[in-house]
Amino acid sequence: MKDLINKLSKAYELSDVVYQRPNFTYATANKENVISLITQLRDLEGFSHFVLLSCVDWIEDNIFQLSYILNNPTQKYDLAIRCMIDRKEATMTSAHHLWEQIATYQRELKEMYGIEFPDSPRLNEDFILEGWDDIPPMRREFDTKKFSEETFFPRERPQSNDPATYMKNKMHPDEWDNTPSSKG
Amino acid sequence: MISPIHIITIGLGVAFALGFVNKKAKNFSATIMLVAIGLMGAISVAWLTALLQGAETVQIFTAGFKPPYSINLMMGIHEAFLTTLINVAGLLGGLYLLQSLKNAGNHAIMVFLVFIMGLNVIIMTRDAFNLFVFMEVVSIATAGLIILTETGKSIQAGFKYMLATGIIAGILLLGIIFAYYFSGTLNIDSLAEANITTLKGGSVAVLMILVSIILELKPFPANGWALDVYEASNPGISAMLSAASATALYFVLFKVLAIANENWYHILTVAGMLTFIGSNLLGIKQNKARRLLGYSSVGQMGLLMAILGLKPILGDKLEFIAATILVSHYLAKAGLFWLAGIVENDNIKNWSALRRKPILLVLFGTFLFVLIGFPPFPSFYGKWELIMQLSSNQHYYVLALILLGSFLEGIYLFRWLGYAIKMDFETLPELNINWNKIIPPVLFGVLVYVAGYFTSALVPELSALNYIPLLFIAGIYFIDSLPAYIKNTVAIIGMSIYGYQILPPLYENDMLRFIFAAIFIGGGILTLTAGYAYKGKRSGFYPVALLMYAGLAYIIQATNTLEFFFGWELMTAGSYFLIIRGKKSMPHGLSYMLFSIAGAYAILAGFGLSFAGTGTYNLSSLAGISSNITIIFSLLAIGFMTKTASLGLHIWLPGAHAEAESDVSPMVSAILLKAGVFGLLLLIINMGHNTETAQIGYILGWLGALTALVGNLAAAFQEDAKRLLAYSSIAQLGYILFALAMMSHLGLLTAMYYSINHFLYKAILFLTIGAVVMRVGTHMMYKMGGLIKNMPLAFIAVLIGIIALSGVPPLSGFGGKWLLYNAILAKGWYLQGAMVLFSGIIAFLYLFKLIYSVFLGQMKDNLRHVKDISIWFAIPVYILIIGIMIISAKPEWVLQPLGDMISQWYPNAALAWNGGLATGPYGYWNGNGIMITVGIMFVSLATWLWMMSRKAVQVKQFNIVYSAEAPQRPETTHISYNIYAGYNKALGWIVAPKITAFWDTMTEWIHSLAQYVRQLYSGNGQLYAIYVLAYIVVVYFTMIF
């Protein structure tokens, strides 16, 4: 597998190669190279199966990390190609022409992170959320607790107790006194 | 009285004189020519009237000697009649060709005049050599006329014609000279007296003469040259050749046949039948109009030739038969060729151009029906008489072949008619019309009706026929330009008066006929009422609808087989035109017509055999037949079953009924099919008592059961509402056939009861669904839905209709089921019976689908604002519903008289009536009581439930539980398409279209055969000459052996 990575590195300037497991490798590519890289992987290197496309929000570095995970079913080998895209203009070339199901992942990413994939089919339709009009909820600047409190009529939550202490107090109040006040 | 010789003198004289006329004075020459032909015609007409009034036949001698030393002419009734025909054709043909003749110049005018004159002489002359000379004159004139319009094709055709006729003429001349050598005379009568066939070598002379005349009549397959001529020459000329020349030459054969011995009759028959079958077979594959007419023409001449060959059998009927068919052919073929000239386009598909001028379309249809031999045209009587005589003399093969040939002819003629009436064109082909081209076919069109009338006057069996309905129909045709509602009113009034006249006497005398007459006329009035819903003129509808009803009425009133067949054919023609009016009806109209013709021929053959057995045409004489019972019964039953659409003969029905107009479907389904039932009933009450027929009845019983099963199953899988009802009709007629086939009191009672019921509910269903289709603009049930909100009237009607049809108590259909059970048990047909009852249950599938898909379920966007069915449809429907209700509540009112009637033929009265309670051999049934019980119970329950849920919220169509979602579109929520998929998986194989595939294969075979055979006509003139010679050789060897 290292041969493959080495070969690809020359052509595609791979960086941050991590041999995670004997059959799983990470590599990072440039945003511009990713599509041609996975095209080559699919067509020439036998990575015929697309596993998933996911995203991580590195808000501190102001980037989104996209991971395309491919699988080579004959060699039983997985390869994850990562690429970093700018958070401000979160746009990535669509890859739905390679595997049709990528369009669905891209819809999800569009809905959850607001990443644009121009020309991806049905990209702007609601995917999981119906009638969502706020900023995409998986972006880390979205404060979900605040949103929930504003929206969902939160009930007064009871004072949280440590269940173990609570039960002990309730069932064996005499065994020993473990309240801080009595101790002190 | 002017001597007939002046026909020649005028013809020749004027022809020569025309040579001196200034070549520019074409109008003058043409007028002179027409006047000359007119004079010739006047002479022959004068002679004809004189002879008809009893004048003597005259011989005209020339040169002062008596024959055999001189040429002599004869003017008898035949000659006068035929010269009249030829001169009339010549006059009208000349008129028709006026423009072409003038364009071609004086010579052409001369040639035409000589051509007509020559034909006159051919008919009149009694001298063999003179005959030869004038045949050559005509031949040369013909060759000249062929290139009247000079095209490459016509020149080729002319050359082939010259070559073939030259050889034929040579052989004729040889024959004449040999005949002279052996007998010493040239006079035909003397030759006949000399009896030269007995002399050594004389038979060769006779062979040469006769074979050449036969060849002149274009026998198959030595007739390629003639077909080319028909196709390539000016249609006006083709008309002359087909009408006038053929007539003259046929008479020549008639004359010359006197010299032959009886062997020649066989040869003629064989040659004629071969031609008749062969050319009609090849016509099937033909799509060029004029060549098609050529095939038809040749075929008709073949039939006539065969008729001549049958002279020993036909005896004194020969002249009647030959004359009727000859005259029909003469009028029709001339008219058709003239029409071909008007249409100009030679592809039969482009004959839709006639639609631009309806009168021409009517003429076209008329001529085609004349050719096929429909009433009231002369050929009908000729064919009838021919079949009767053939079967009386046990010439079954010839009979079968004649019917086969006629059927083949029907295939292409009706396909052609279908194209003309229905072929779809975005813009119709052009049609250029000159007055002089219109007059001749119109005149011939009128003549053909006149001839039909006069012919029928010659037939004693039709003396009782009432012509008033036919005149009424003609009257309706003449007011065709009026708006539809006026014609509708007139038609309804006419039918009501007619019904008022015939129904009461029938009620007194003949219950069976009364019931069917009531169905036909009452149903007719009701279905016509629906016609008020149509706007505009509806041109052509009323004559044909009334024609069908007139045919039905004739069938009812018929006392002899000829009247019956007359009515049957009228009904077929009328219903054909009705059916083909629908939008996509062209193929269905054709298949309907073909099955009808085939069925009619089976009936014809059956009647022929029965005539042979009893010697009388009387319908009731069917009962007295003692021989050939099986065949007669089968033939008649098959004939009637084409109308009842029993399994195997049903494939025309679904399309025909489904594509017909909304008010036509009930006419052809609820009413027309009953004609077949009536026929079968007549058959069974007359012939059902024989042991042989009981066996056929057994087969018919199974057939009926299978029909019911397949019909109902197929109906369940339909998506087209009208097609569904059509299949349902097939199945219902299957029940009726099954019940009839039992040939028992209960069986007949069941069949009658079913017939009445089927009329009621199928009329309701077809009228209502038709009206709905008119409103929603589609036949497809899955495109409708939820219409109950907009069309409550229609819904109630369909609901009553399907409850009655399904046999659910308390409505009238249950009576049928109850009778069926009793009849089955009494007859002992258990397994067939179970099959029928099973198919009765299958009916629920399609009935539910019908009412659900159309009226229930989800309403579609575009149908939200449709209105309820037209009031003109609702009125007859609700009258019929009242009928159903009465029969349901008081079944004894119908069943008791029916039982009394059937007791005439099957005396063991099976039902005992006690008030409303009927007690049969197995069970009992009180229709009245059930109606009351169910009614009270239903009303009280409905009230109770209404009391409980009276505050119900009225919700709309998407307020359904939809797995917590809401429907998106009514189209995706309305479950209708292929809802019986599971059933189809299990039982669909039963209704796989095997029968349709069978008939398709048959059609394919016939076409392939025609395609194969017609390669005989390679187009090579030399080859045609070889055929001519080979024909002679073959005939020669046939004579030897």
Next chain:
Amino acid sequence: MDFELKRLGFTLLGLLIVLNWGLLMGAAMRKIGARVGKRYGIPWFQPWINLVKNYAIRTSLSHGIMFYLGPVFRLSGGIGLFLFMPMIIGSQLWLNYSFQGDLVLIMYFQFFGMLGMALGAGEGGHPYSAIGISRGLSQFTTIELPLTLAIISIAIQYDTLSIIEIVQAQQGGFMNWTVFTNPVATIAAMLSLLGVLSHSPFNLVIAPNENPIGPPTEYHGSFLGVLQTNRAILHVVEAALFMNLFFGGATNWFEFFAKTFLIYFWSVFVGVVFPRFRIEQSVSWFLKVPLVIGVLAVILYM
């Protein structure tokens, strides 16, 4: 007239008995089913409670007049069958209105309710209703075939279509019952009974799992109550039909209860053992084994 009134009274009384017996039988059968599944099962009076509750539902909504007439048709069908069916032979008063029609009437009156129900459910506009009805009708056509053959067979045997006469012919000892004199027809008919009562394996029509509830999907409240009422009556009447035709009828109510219970038990017995058929399977099944047996039954008497 007096007799007519009396007959009406007895008929209504009989209807009441049949209704309650039907409900009780329904409960018993569910109980049996539960015990087979090692459950305790419903209380024996559960059907009555369900009925009361459904009639007491306050909301009702209607999709149209036919939706409302559907249950009316259905219940009329059930009660009509009851009216035309002789219940207890030997007493003029328990013969109901069976003098108005014979076995054929019974056979065809079954469809009265089915058809009306189909139309009512159809107007509900729910796709499942249409699917359920199409399945039900498909299945019912083939269910009827062996039954028809069996009826033809016994009509030949007894030379009558009158139920009363058929029962009377079976009197005088159990060896005179059709089940012993004509066992083949009885088998065919009993196989059809499985379908008529639409228990498993022939209950795809109202299969709650594949197709929620089928035709009555949209029915609720008193509409549903009417349907339940009908079901109770109908099952008893169907069982009574088979009792009359094949098991010697009943001369008193106890015999009636016993026999209808056992006949009904047969379908439950099969139902708890066999899983559900798909529609084309059940159609094909009825056209194989029961059809052959039915044909045999007819042939034996031909």
Next chain:
Amino acid sequence: MEYIALGTGMLVILAGLWAIMTRKNLIRIIIGFSLFDTGIHLVLVAISYVKGGTAPILDSTVCIQDAAQRIVDPVPQALVLTAIVIGLGVTALMLAFAMKMHKEKGTLDIRSFKDLKW
């Protein structure tokens, strides 16, 4: 003698027919037809021949009484004249057709004139 004429006539007829059936050239076919016609005329004349007979002219050499034995049959001779005329007409017409056909297609081969068939 008469049989020679008759036989010759028949041979000429057959020759003409042979030509009609086998030649492909229109002109030859017409010649064949002409031969056929001529053969028929020969046969006509031959049939009327009476051995030793003389021309059927009633003049001094033949008196009316023995005319029936002396002269050949005049009827066929009269007929043959007509037949010749007709044959001439037909042949002329055929030639005219042939000419027009040649003008149309530039060939005289009969096989190339198959525009009309079936």
Next chain:
Amino acid sequence: MSEEKNIEQPSKQAKTFENPYYAKREVTGPDGQKFIVDPMKDYFSDECPTVHEPNSIPVVEKFLNWARAESLWVLGFGTGCGSIEIGPLLTPRFDAFRYGVMPRPTPRQSNVFIISGYLAVKTLKRVIRSYEQMPNPKYVLALGSCTINGGMYYDSYNTINRLDQYIPVDAYVAGCMPRPEALLAGFNKLKELIKAGKAENANEYAKNFDWYKANQKKIIKDWNMPDYNW
């Protein structure tokens, strides 16, 4: 410590939620006339629920309530993870049939709606629809802490916290998840309420219809159904 970054906040999307299937459309009828079809009006009833007063005779009402309590038909609609607990309820071990509990697959014939756990907004829409389709009287049994206060999803952007803000709840069964025994106890509690005539929440819903609708519409932004789903 990471330095403060200037994070740009994407603005809220201005979206209109219109179901294309329910948009007004112009349709051509079979006779050529054109008209507007408004599915929301033409295909859905727009009536509002009404209060159905209990039977005025107390004895009858008591009897009917007893029948209602003993015949609890449960809508077979599992909204969350708790629906896994309903299955065992019908097994020999718990056998809810004993108590007159029976599953029904259609809301038209059900009386009890078990909200079995957390409710996403998307599911809530379906729950409202089904609840409204159930006939009066109807009861709601809320299962698990999620329906009480959001439970472990209390801070989720897409899961409601309190069910009783949207539909009236008759009884809560607490726990995460409650076991089938607890559910049975819930049923018994419900029965007590019904028999006491206190389970009239369907009428409450009708009375406070506007309040409930306002709450529902607050979080269901793409409200594309009629106000009351019959």
